[in-house]
Amino acid sequence: MLEFDVRCRVGSFALDATFATGSGVTALFGRSGAGKSTVLNLIAGLARPQSGRITVEKRTLYDSAAGIALPPHARRVGYVFQEGRLLPHLTVRHNLTYGRFFANGRNAVLGFDQAIELLGIGHLLERRPGALSGGEKQRVAIGRALLANPEVLLLDEPLASLDAPRKAEILYYVERLRDEVRIPIVYVSHSLDEVVRLANSMVLMSEGRVLGTGDVREMMSRVELRPYLGRHEGGAVIEARVAGQDLESGLARLEFGGGALEIPDVEALPGEQLRVRVRARDVSIALSRPSGLSIRNVLAGTVVELADDQGSSLDVRLDLHGTALLARITRKSASDLGLRPGLPVFALIKAVSIDRRSVGYA
Amino acid sequence: MWSLSPAETTALLLSLKVAFWSVAASLPFAVALAWVLSRLSFPGKSLFDAVVHLPLVLPPVVVGYFLLLAFGRRGAVGAFLEEYLGITFIFRWTGAALACAVMGLPLMVRAVRQSLDAVDRGLEAAAATLGASPFWVFASVTLPLILPGILTGMLLSFARSLGEFGATITFVSNIPGETQTLPLAIYAFTQVPGGDAQALRLCILSILLSLAALMASEVLVRRATVRAAGRDA
Numbered sequence: 174m175l176e177f178d179v180r181c182r183v184g185s186f187a188l189d190a191t192f193a194t195g196s197g198v199t200a201l202f203g204r205s206g207a208g209k210s211t212v213l214n215l216i217a218g219l220a221r222p223q224s225g226r227i228t229v230e231k232r233t234l235y236d237s238a239a240g241i242a243l244p245p246h247a248r249r250v251g252y253v254f255q256e257g258r259l260l261p262h263l264t265v266r267h268n269l270t271y272g273r274f275f276a277n278g279r280n281a282v283l284g285f286d287q288a289i290e291l292l293g294i295g296h297l298l299e300r301r302p303g304a305l306s307g308g309e310k311q312r313v314a315i316g317r318a319l320l321a322n323p324e325v326l327l328l329d330e331p332l333a334s335l336d337a338p339r340k341a342e343i344l345y346y347v348e349r350l351r352d353e354v355r356i357p358i359v360y361v362s363h364s365l366d367e368v369v370r371l372a373n374s375m376v377l378m379s380e381g382r383v384l385g386t387g388d389v390r391e392m393m394s395r396v397e398l399r400p401y402l403g404r405h406e407g408g409a410v411i412e413a414r415v416a417g418q419d420l421e422s423g424l425a426r427l428e429f430g431g432g433a434l435e436i437p438d439v440e441a442l443p444g445e446q447l448r449v450r451v452r453a454r455d456v457s458i459a460l461s462r463p464s465g466l467s468i469r470n471v472l473a474g475t476v477v478e479l480a481d482d483q484g485s486s487l488d489v490r491l492d493l494h495g496t497a498l499l500a501r502i503t504r505k506s507a508s509d510l511g512l513r514p515g516l517p518v519f520a521l522i523k524a525v526s527i528d529r530r531s532v533g534y535a
Numbered sequence: 536m537w538s539l540s541p542a543e544t545t546a547l548l549l550s551l552k553v554a555f556w557s558v559a560a561s562l563p564f565a566v567a568l569a570w571v572l573s574r575l576s577f578p579g580k581s582l583f584d585a586v587v588h589l590p591l592v593l594p595p596v597v598v599g600y601f602l603l604l605a606f607g608r609r610g611a612v613g614a615f616l617e618e619y620l621g622i623t624f625i626f627r628w629t630g631a632a633l634a635c636a637v638m639g640l641p642l643m644v645r646a647v648r649q650s651l652d653a654v655d656r657g658l659e660a661a662a663a664t665l666g667a668s669p670f671w672v673f674a675s676v677t678l679p680l681i682l683p684g685i686l687t688g689m690l691l692s693f694a695r696s697l698g699e700f701g702a703t704i705t706f707v708s709n710i711p712g713e714t715q716t717l718p719l720a721i722y723a724f725t726q727v728p729g730g731d732a733q734a735l736r737l738c739i740l741s742i743l744l745s746l747a748a749l750m751a752s753e754v755l756v757r758r759a760t761v762r763a764a765g766r767d768a
Binding site for chain 1: 655657658660661662663664665666667668669671672675676679680762763764
């Protein structure tokens, strides 16, 4: 549990943020310049706030009222930087054990062998950082932070400097990490893909302020936050169980409270829980169940609310028997169909509109 | 003709001893001064910076004269050291080493400071988040990364010490076997009739010594640079 309540001014930038995180992965999401990295630096003690309070698991790291400000080395905060920051003069092995030397006696988050196996870095131990690829560097950086036995793990856009295949590689390892370690993880990102795949909860930031915090699914379906979550990429997140794979057609059948989804090219076994982001602009609305249609996913639901928007299009929030779904349609369509809260409708989702990047393990 | 006379051997060994101790004694001060100049900002910093670099531009005889005033038997520092610690500088090889140390200090400070300025502060911050206190950050991250600069500084100061003349002769005079280093011996030979040949022999010796020091340091610095850059050596 991390509690953060801080005011800080650096030059012309002012930060005034309050939030708390539970266990699992909390995404700090926002555009660049929103103050996400500043928040991490304040938690780690690399930047000084003007006033406020930061606690991790009831341990006070900073409290302006009580005059407490622990130095960085006493905070037990694992920090994975955007650029890795491996110590260039040490081998991978010594980078990994560097923090352990100072953490003597503290409860280990992970054993050395376990960390190496989890991150797949066993073959790199005797190499030097200069000889590693970007993805390898980040995996070593994650292992190094964990092996210092921190009480909270901070990841500052660890994928930002990597190309797409390397991103997928690291995402896979961070996903495994999330399921293996018990400490809270704060993950800074400006990519919705990553947030949806990894995070349990989300803190949405803009211009140094927190606009909202909560469960990722709940946050993603809040229409008033849509402008900050990306007009094009934003959409509801559905958690569903793989019911079956049809090998012949290449379609996976996913079941959730509001019905079933068919999605192509999902690499998951029956019984596994997946998280699927359905972009609002990929959802159409019909008043009656259409027939003679190529669209494979037709889900019954009711209209909950229409976002009060000034533009030519608007967001409609639907309720599919307890699961929220967002649809982005033109204002004209909404008025032609006579959409209003409570109206029963059908949501249409093209199977091919849900690509691999929109699917992650829950 | 290729073997050294006893007097030449004495001058050579004395030169090496004086240079070694001047480098060893000034190293901690040079690193501390470089750190202060690179990392701290305080009022009067540019004046402080100028004072540190003064021996580089002052005539050596001026430095020697001030050392004589301060560290002589009746000088403030010299009297104190002799009375309480039993250390004498005046007319001793230790005084020659002190003169060389003062003359070489700015060179060492410059080299160390340049590599300190080039250290990625982010690495130091990363080490701190891993639990390293400021002392350990310096010892385990900063120091290894500035090692090439330290070696360069040591070499420059060593070479400067081998060549130091003005401050040494002013401060501790020209005493064979005690303060007569190679340059002072060369000077002594040029002052007596028929000493030209012997002066030339010592000059050649000086050249060889300096060349060897330069080449050795080149190898050391290259190795340390490879290490600090994180490539597999």
